[in-house]
Amino acid sequence: MREITATVLENKRIADGVYSLTFATDEEIRVRPGQFVMVGVGGFPLRRPIAVCKADGERIMVCYRVKGAGTRALARDYRMGEKLSVLMPLGNGFFVGEREKRVAVVGGGVGIFPLISAIREYSKTRQVYAYMGFRNRAAVCMEYDMTRGEKLVVATDDGSVGYHGTSVQAFMQDVDTVKPDVVLACGPTPMLHALKTAMKGRKIPVYVSLEERMGCGIGACLVCVCEKTDGAHARVCKDGPVFEINDVVL
Amino acid sequence: MADLTVELCGVTLKNPVIPASGTFGFGREFDEIYDISCLGGVATKGIALTPWGGNPVPRIAESRGVILNAVGLQNPGVEKFIAEDLAWLKGKTRVIANVVGRTLEEYEGVCARLDGLVDFLELNISCPNVRCGGMAFGIRPENIEEVTSRAKAKCPHTPLIVKLSPNVESIARNAQAAERGGADALSLVNTFTGLAIDIERRRPILANNTGGVSGAGIKPIAVRMVYEAAHSVKIPVIGMGGITCAEDAVEFFMAGATAVQVGTQNFTDTRACPRIIAGLNEWCDAHKVERVADLTDTLQLNG
Numbered sequence: 001m002r003e004i005t006a007t008v009l010e011n012k013r014i015a016d017g018v019y020s021l022t023f024a025t026d027e028e029i030r031v032r033p034g035q036f037v038m039v040g041v042g043g044f045p046l047r048r049p050i051a052v053c054k055a056d057g058e059r060i061m062v063c064y065r066v067k068g069a070g071t072r073a074l075a076r077d078y079r080m081g082e083k084l085s086v087l088m089p090l091g092n093g094f095f096v097g098e099r100e101k102r103v104a105v106v107g108g109g110v111g112i113f114p115l116i117s118a119i120r121e122y123s124k125t126r127q128v129y130a131y132m133g134f135r136n137r138a139a140v141c142m143e144y145d146m147t148r149g150e151k152l153v154v155a156t157d158d159g160s161v162g163y164h165g166t167s168v169q170a171f172m173q174d175v176d177t178v179k180p181d182v183v184l185a186c187g188p189t190p191m192l193h194a195l196k197t198a199m200k201g202r203k204i205p206v207y208v209s210l211e212e213r214m215g216c217g218i219g220a221c222l223v224c225v226c227e228k229t230d231g232a233h234a235r236v237c238k239d240g241p242v243f244e245i246n247d248v249v250l
Numbered sequence: 251m252a253d254l255t256v257e258l259c260g261v262t263l264k265n266p267v268i269p270a271s272g273t274f275g276f277g278r279e280f281d282e283i284y285d286i287s288c289l290g291g292v293a294t295k296g297i298a299l300t301p302w303g304g305n306p307v308p309r310i311a312e313s314r315g316v317i318l319n320a321v322g323l324q325n326p327g328v329e330k331f332i333a334e335d336l337a338w339l340k341g342k343t344r345v346i347a348n349v350v351g352r353t354l355e356e357y358e359g360v361c362a363r364l365d366g367l368v369d370f371l372e373l374n375i376s377c378p379n380v381r382c383g384g385m386a387f388g389i390r391p392e393n394i395e396e397v398t399s400r401a402k403a404k405c406p407h408t409p410l411i412v413k414l415s416p417n418v419e420s421i422a423r424n425a426q427a428a429e430r431g432g433a434d435a436l437s438l439v440n441t442f443t444g445l446a447i448d449i450e451r452r453r454p455i456l457a458n459n460t461g462g463v464s465g466a467g468i469k470p471i472a473v474r475m476v477y478e479a480a481h482s483v484k485i486p487v488i489g490m491g492g493i494t495c496a497e498d499a500v501e502f503f504m505a506g507a508t509a510v511q512v513g514t515q516n517f518t519d520t521r522a523c524p525r526i527i528a529g530l531n532e533w534c535d536a537h538k539v540e541r542v543a544d545l546t547d548t549l550q551l552n553g
Binding site for chain 2: 001002003040044045046047070085087212213214215216217218219220221222223224225226233238
């Protein structure tokens with residue numbers, strides 16, 4: 001984990017309300033799939049936690065949805081050449097064991113972005129099946145980066161493109177033929193909840209990446225906790241953001 | 251090179267910069283970013299007699315120039331603190347153990363257990379985010395005096411700092427109450443109670459509804475309160491509230507503070523404390539100030 005001053009290479013709109021930000025670091029920083037960064041936005045006390053989508057040596061790409069004043073300023077003020085204060089890499093990231101050769105990824109909304117880093121990494125040595133959910137056609141982005149695996153199913157809530165329904169529904173239609181050894185998921189809590197219910201009793205490990213409002217991003221302030229099924233609190237930023245789905249209360 | 255050392259209740263700090271309780275954990279995470287032995291001390295996360303779970307999420311919100319938090323004093327309890335966190339932290343820098351409780355007996359218990367084990371105890375009677383305890387002891391002078399004297403009786407070997415709430419009628423009277431109760435020093439200000447609203451949902455952003463406001467926006471109010479407190483007691487004062495840079499810290503010294511704590515800025519700038527220490531050295535050199543301690547209480551009011 002380091003605090004660095006990065007240089008913005010590109011910051012562009014890629015879908016309705018969604019931006020991709022690419023920045024250069026001064027040296028190569030290894031990032032595991034599912035890890036995230038905290039980006040400082042001038043004038044705002046809190047850094048913004050954003051999942052890493054691609055890490056290529058010194059080039060890091062993250063994607064974010066413009067949701068409030070901070071992300072609006074990030075989209076507006078950070079053009080090519082601007083300096084950016086970044087804490088990275090943060091969190092545990094996904095972990096796929098040596099023997100887990102068939103990997104399914106199930107994403108929804110901005111939850112697709114950390115999964116792109118997983119598709120990129122695990123498709124090198126494993127078979128990856130991707131189920132990615134969007135609100136509608138205008139929200140679909142980064143399809144090219146999702147096609148590296150064996151299969152990609154794009155699902156839209158309104159059926160304007162691809163499968164008509166949620167990514168969880170699309171995945172559950174395939175699960176018995178794909179027979180994944182492990183499932184990686186990220187998306188809104190109702191989506192993760194639906195996945196947990198649908199996968200009950202299947203004995204396939206499911207790892208979910210959680211989202212929470214954060215303070216420090218490094219595990220010190222205990223702001224971004226989630227409740228574990230054993231009653232304890234875990235820090236999303238440090239102990240997560242990836243948890244086994246049965247270990248956390250959704 | 252200016253002399254940055256300060257003396258607080260007979261204990262020498264290598265410099266007057268201390269990360270504030272609740273923003274720094276027990277130091278371990280920040281030590282991955284920089285060597286925390288450069289700090290004057292570390293004010294730990296609030297420690298109770300038994301583990302506390304804290305509030306539901308969301309626990310944090312942002313408003314212009316400030317943040318609101320309602321963590322609710324989640325902590326591992328004093329025994330785990332001693333075994334795991336203090337064992338790691340001790341010797342690296344001065345340890346200021348922040349003490350929380352829901353009852354007088356809990357405050358007494360933690361103080362008794364930590365007496366002699368840490369450099370300072372900081373009695374947190376000012377957290378706005380827990381229902382019983384916390385701020386309940388820190389509003390009225392008679393309660394402040396009682397909790398201070400009961401706690402001090404249990405920690406005869408360790409200097410006791412009382413951390414005051416700004417959400418009060420008279421900071422001067424409360425400062426005097428802590429002094430009467432036997433406090434060895436004061437620290438202020440804790441956070442201001444605030445409310446941030448998600449206007450789309452017409453609901454508070456924080457699960458706890460209200461939270462403590464901190465950050466750059468509160469600094470002038472904090473400086474004024476530090477001035478008032480420092481000028482109504484004889485014991486030393488640790489100032490905090492919205493410090494983001496060395497110049498901010500200098501304001502607090504001039505208002506009467508002997509040392510400062512830095513909170514929210516640790517989130518904005520992970521290296522805030524070492525940057526402020528370096529900045530203090532530069533400021534003192536540029537202003538021909540040989541000892542940072544000479545800045546304390548040098549404000550001259552306009553006539």
